[in-house]
Amino acid sequence: MSNNNNTPSILAGLIGTGIQGSRTPAMHEREGDAQQMRYLYRLIDIDALGLKPDALPDLVRGAQQSGFTGLNITFPCKQAVIPLLDELSEEAKGIGAVNTVIFKDGKRIGHNTDCLGFAEGFRRGLSDAARAKVVQMGAGGAGAAVAHALLLEGVGQLTLFEVDPERARGLVDNLNAHFGPGRALVGLDLPAALAAADGLVNTTPVGMAKLPGTPLPVELLRPALWVAEIIYFPLETELLKEARKIGCRTLDGSNMAVFQAVKAFELFSGVTANADRMLAHFHSMNS
Secondary structure, eight states: OOOOTTSOEEEEEEEESSOTTOSHHHHHHHHHHHTTOEEEEEEEETTTTTOOGGGHHHHHHHHHHTTOSEEEEOTTOTTTTGGGOSEEOHHHHHHTOOSEEEEETTEEEEEOOHHHHHHHHHHHHHTTOOOSEEEEEOOSHHHHHHHHHHHHTTOSEEEEEOSOHHHHHHHHHHHHHHHOTTSEEEOSOHHHHHHTOSEEEEOSSTTSTTSOSOSSOGGGOOTTOEEEEOOOSSSSOHHHHHHHHTTOOEEOTHHHHHHHHHHHHHHHHSSOOOHHHHHHHHHHHHO
8 A cells, every 4th residue: 555655644443332333444444545545443342342431531542642543433422522522613512412533733622524424415315305394213412413414404393302301402402592493392292293294313223233123113104204214234224114115215324324434534534535435335335
């Protein structure tokens, strides 16, 4: 691999739990190879290391001291990482969640590329979909980014359902402060909200290979509803399978996975990634 003095040498990593199936390292490394970079991407799996999520401060410190360029942060650490950082980008500040940390001049700077990632996927897959009312399941770190993306993409009213009422209220208040009163609300009656909705987005981990099932009773789906997922392992979750079965338009988690990685690659390397090539790499891993 040629590496002249102008080509950056990158060491990045992903911190999260249960991430052995992640496609992110291969996507980054293959794009690095294609651009003739020395690009190493490591998984830092809290479960596999036999640790608990409270090990996060030590893991971030360890990566910084070991000369990592930066880190991606995933479930369940996207909000827990914020107190450990020196600065936040405008997006990360607004969303209240971080999925990318850059180590620069001794500082830790938090970014959020999930919002851009979901918005790009939505524009590609559901650009003409009705969006007066949308129901979102989950208000965690990824959910916060997706909610921002949905309102930026013109969703009139977003109703959030979340097992933790305090978390749901916090996100709804944040969204209404950003986008105007009444744009987001805490959901109380799921059947009624779905009956009035144009679309449904799942941002909970329910449906992942390690957490099978659906985040809501599939009987509540109807053909006129579009259904979007951010899970990509598996690419076809049970929710998407059931939705497709009755004729719903669907959006799987591949676009968000790829487009958040495209932006993270650029933050780590300072070089523009080839999004279509990264999308092709991603799908070649799933075939």
